[in-house]
C-alpha cells in the first residue's frame with residue numbers, strides 16, 4: 375500500500391472534553407495546555423481565531439467526540455456493570471493525599487485548584503466498595519468522573535469510527551490512551567479503557583474486503599474473481615514509559631500457534647496484536663508479570679509482545695528497537711489499523727516517569743518514530759497517555775501533531791502568545807531539554823531482543839499467510 379501523500383488528519387476535541395479531562399486528578403489542567411498550544415500554533419482547522427491570517431498550511435480537522443459512543447451500553451462492551459455503575463454514580467470528590475501534579479512545579483496560571491472534598495460523609499461500606507474497584511488512592515473519585523469516562527471513551531471510539539468510515543487516515547486523540555484501566559478496576563490514574571473499547575470496535579466493524587483469484591490468493595487479478603472479507607489485523611503499539619497492562623491483558627490468549635503452522639486447518643490469527651515498549655524494574659508500576667518481560671519467541675501465542683527496558687532509555691536505543699523489533703513485526707503482521715499510545719512520560723524531567731531519557735527531536739526521538747509510522751501508510755490513531763510534566767507533554771504532542779501534518783517545527787520554534795504562555799518559561803520555545811543520564815540498557819540485551827523479534831516476525835508471517843490460504 376502506498377502512503378497517501380497528504381493524509382487526512384482529524385483531531386478529537388470539544389470544550390467539554392477538555393474541561394473534564396482537565397479535572398483528571400493526576401493531570402489537573404493538562405488538557406487545556408495541550409490543546410491550547412496546538413491551537414495557538416494554528417495546527418487545527420475551525421478554531422483559528424484570526425481568520426484573516428490563514429495560510430495554506432495543512433491543518434487537522436477538529437471532530438467532537440460523539441456522545442452516543444460514550445453511553446453506559448458502550449462502556450459495557452468491555453467493562454463490568456458493577457464497575458461502570460460505580461464510576462457513573464454522582465459522588466463528592468475524594469481527596470488524594472498524593473497529587474503528582476501539585477508540588478515541584480512553579481505555580482502556573484493554568485493550575486486550577488483541584489476541586490476537593492473528602493469522603494468524610496461516606497459510609498465505611500461505600501469506601502470498601504470503592505476500594506474494591508481501586509477508586510481510591512491514585513484513582514480517586516472526582517465530581518466530573520461520570521462525564522469524564524463517558525467522553526474519553528467516546529473520543530477514542532469516535533476516532534475509530536472515522537477510520538472505519540474512511541473519513542480520515544490519521545486521528546489524533548490526546549485525551550485518550552488510558553492503558554492501565556481493567557475490566558472492573560481503575561489503575562494508574564486510568565478509569566476507563568478507551569483503547570480496549572476502540573480495539574474491540576475496530577475488530578468488530580473493520581472487516582476487510584478482499585479480492586480472491588481462482589487460486590484463492592488475496593488481491594488476485596485473473597479470472598474467477600470473487601469478493602470475500604476477513605477479520606482485520608490490528609496493531610496496538612504502546613510507547614508510554616509504563617507497561618500497557620490493561621490493554622495487553624484484555625487481549626491475552628492461550629491459543630496455540632504451532633511453529634511451523636500446519637497446512638491443514640491452521641488456527642486463525644487474532645484481530646489484535648499488542649506490543650508494549652516500556653520501563654521495567656522492581657517496584658515500578660505496574661508490577662511485572664511474565665507478559666511484561668521480553669517476549670519469549672517460542673511462546674504458543676506470539677501476539678502479546680513486550681520489550682522491557684532499563685532506566686534512561688535513549689533515543690539511540692529506541693531507534694535500534696524500532697528498526698530491529700517494531701519494523702519486522704509491522705512488516706509481517708501487515709496491520710489494517712494501528713493505535714499508537716504515545717504517553718510522554720518517557721521524556722526527561724517527568725516526575726512520575728522519572729526514568730525517561732527519550733527525546734522529541736532527532737533520530738529515534740518521538741517525532742522520528744511517528745514519522746516512521748506515517749511511512750507505513752496505515753489507518754492510524756495516536757492517543758495520549760501518561761505525561762506529568764505538562765509543558766513538555768504539550769510541546770511533545772504539539773510537535774507530533776505538526777509532524778503528522780508535515781508542518782515544519784523544531785525545538786527553536788517559539789511558543790506563540792496564548793493563555794498558557796507563561797508556563798513555557800524560561801525558553802518560551804518548543805524545546806524539550808534532552809536528558810543527560812547514561813542509558814542503562816546493555817547493547818547485547820537490545821541486540822538479543824532484536825534477534826528474538828526477527829524470529830517472532832517469521833512466525834507471525836507464517837500465521838498471517840496460513841490465514842490467507
Ligand SMILES: [Zn+2]
Nearest residue numbers: 614616719760
Ligand atoms: Zn505512563
